[in-house]
Each structure stands twice: as C-alpha cells, then as structure tokens.
Amino acid sequence: MSAYRAHNVQRSDSEVVIAEEPATQNLTGSAAITIDRLTKRFPSPGSGDEFVVLHDISLMVHEGKFVSIVGPSGCGKSTLLNVIAGIESYDGGTVTIHPKAGRSGAEPRIAYVFQNPRLLNWLTVEGNIHFVLQAQNVPRQKWGELVAKNLEMVGLAGQERNYPLNLSGGMQQRVAIARALAIEPDILLMDEPFSHLDAITARKMRFDLMEILTRAKPTILFVTHDLSEAVFLSDNIYMMSTKPARIFKRVAVDVPRPRKLDDSTLFDLEKSLVREFFSVVEAKA
Numbered sequence: 001m002s003a004y005r006a007h008n009v010q011r012s013d014s015e016v017v018i019a020e021e022p023a024t025q026n027l028t029g030s031a032a033i034t035i036d037r038l039t040k041r042f043p044s045p046g047s048g049d050e051f052v053v054l055h056d057i058s059l060m061v062h063e064g065k066f067v068s069i070v071g072p073s074g075c076g077k078s079t080l081l082n083v084i085a086g087i088e089s090y091d092g093g094t095v096t097i098h099p100k101a102g103r104s105g106a107e108p109r110i111a112y113v114f115q116n117p118r119l120l121n122w123l124t125v126e127g128n129i130h131f132v133l134q135a136q137n138v139p140r141q142k143w144g145e146l147v148a149k150n151l152e153m154v155g156l157a158g159q160e161r162n163y164p165l166n167l168s169g170g171m172q173q174r175v176a177i178a179r180a181l182a183i184e185p186d187i188l189l190m191d192e193p194f195s196h197l198d199a200i201t202a203r204k205m206r207f208d209l210m211e212i213l214t215r216a217k218p219t220i221l222f223v224t225h226d227l228s229e230a231v232f233l234s235d236n237i238y239m240m241s242t243k244p245a246r247i248f249k250r251v252a253v254d255v256p257r258p259r260k261l262d263d264s265t266l267f268d269l270e271k272s273l274v275r276e277f278f279s280v281v282e283a284k285a
Ligand SMILES: Nc1ncnc2c1ncn2[C@@H]1O[C@H](COP(=O)(O)OP(=O)(O)OP(=O)(O)O)[C@@H](O)[C@H]1O
Pocket: 042, 043, 053, 071, 072, 073, 074, 075, 076, 077, 078, 079, 080, 115, 225
C-alpha cells in the first residue's frame, strides 16, 4: 500500500480509502487529493442537534495543478481545508491524500496557509520558519538559504529577527506564506491568503505564486471568495453554494501560463462565473 489513508481523525462510521499502488505513477495527471462524497456536520449552537456544513462534496486535485474553491462566506471552505489537512474529523465519504508519483512510500509534504497567520508570537520571524523546517526534518545547513529566499519572495528581507507582534497583519500573513513555502511542499493548502493584503501587494504575491508554480510545481488547493483571483490563478475552479455547502460547478481555465491580468478570455470567464455564482447563491439566500 502506498497511497495514504486520509486521516486518523476520521470517525468510525466513515469508510477509509487505502489506494493501491498509484497506477498512473509515471504519467502526468496523477491524483494528489481525492475527495469522494464528503459530509461534515457541526453541532448547532444552543441545541443538541447537528447541522450539515458540507454535503456530498467530491473533487479531485491532480499533481502540480492549481485548484481553487470559491464560495460565499460561512459556506464551509475553511472547514473543507481543515478536513483535508486532518485538523477536523468528518462524518461520511472519503478523503485520500496520494503519494507523489514516483515517490512510492514517501508521505507527501503538506503545508497550510491558514486564513489567519497563526504565527508563534514568542519566536522571531526566522524562528517561526525554523520551527517548521525542524518539524519536517529539513537539514539545518539548508535553513539559512530557505529563510532568506522565502522572506525575500514575500518582500520581508531584513525582518528575520523581528517578532510577529511588531509586524502589520499583512506582514504577518506574508511570514505565514514564507513559512509554508520554506518546506518546499508537495501540496500547498491556502485559505484566502491574500485577503488581508493591500491590492498592490496581493497582485505581486499572485504573480510570485504563479512563478513558484512554474518552477517547483507544487499542487495547490486555494480557497477564495474572489472570482477574479480564482480565474487568474487556477487550472480548475470548484464553485460552492451554501446551506449546506455543495459543489455546483467545476470549471477548467484553459489559458496558458504565464497569464496576463488583462487577458480577455480570463475576463469573459470571470464575468460569466460571477453571473452564475450570484444566481445560485442568491437563490439559496
Ligand atoms: N468548530 C466549529 N464548530 C461549530 N461550527 C463551526 C465550527 N467551525 C465552523 N463552523 C461553522 O461552519 C460553517 C462554515 O464555516 P467555515 O469557517 O468553514 O466557512 P468559510 O466558508 O471558510 O467562511 P469565510 O469565507 O467567512 O471564511 C459556519 O456556519 C461556521 O459557523
């Protein structure tokens, strides 16, 4: 067995998938994450009942692809990423994280940029990055280079010895992004990572992320409520409705990279998705 059963936080009434040896090991297009008919419930506030937050969610993320999940506030996007990361349990269906093709037996390296930075405030900026490098058993002699390279990438060179609470919210979020990238992940989960940044910084970070995608080819699962951002960055977009969250549309963005912000194909796609998104979401409201 070489693919990974999803997570040991899964409840006993859920089926656990252990995939066989990856059949597509030498092909491009191997699955990195497979979610099949996932259901998740939370307790309803103030009662003994539960409510369904995620209902019958199925999606697949292929290796090296950039996949976005778009949905209204409160629909369950962060919950979905938390389930994939193994932080939250789930109630039905399966979540499978596959080993990287050609690396049978080696667990994929997963990094998570949370919606809030979640830095360790008692450690310096570089201390926060060292913390995850140590946890991932990255050899100490590589730490200096990884810290410098990734802080430079997020525009924070020179902040190594500063403490998180001395930084603005946007700077803290950029440290969190540098921390995630420093482990050179196979799978990068990102929850609205640019939503706290000013428009100019966010735009630069989107281009930098595209550049990383071209070089290192991590698999990226990206949550946003910004359709323009999703269209610009993604290979595939899953659109979610709410109450409970369901996937109502999957869109392929067949525009070659590098992309231009003023590309008319992207713009037209965004316009049609905005129209569809509001018609579905407003019908549910
Ligand atoms: N630990 C929890 N216990 C109970 N309910 C929760 C918990 N976490 C989230 N919820 C509820 O689940 C629903 C989905 O929350 P979630 O944070 O996943 O939404 P979201 O799509 O990420 O929203 P946003 O875009 O505002 O970040 C909300 O109704 C929220 O109140």
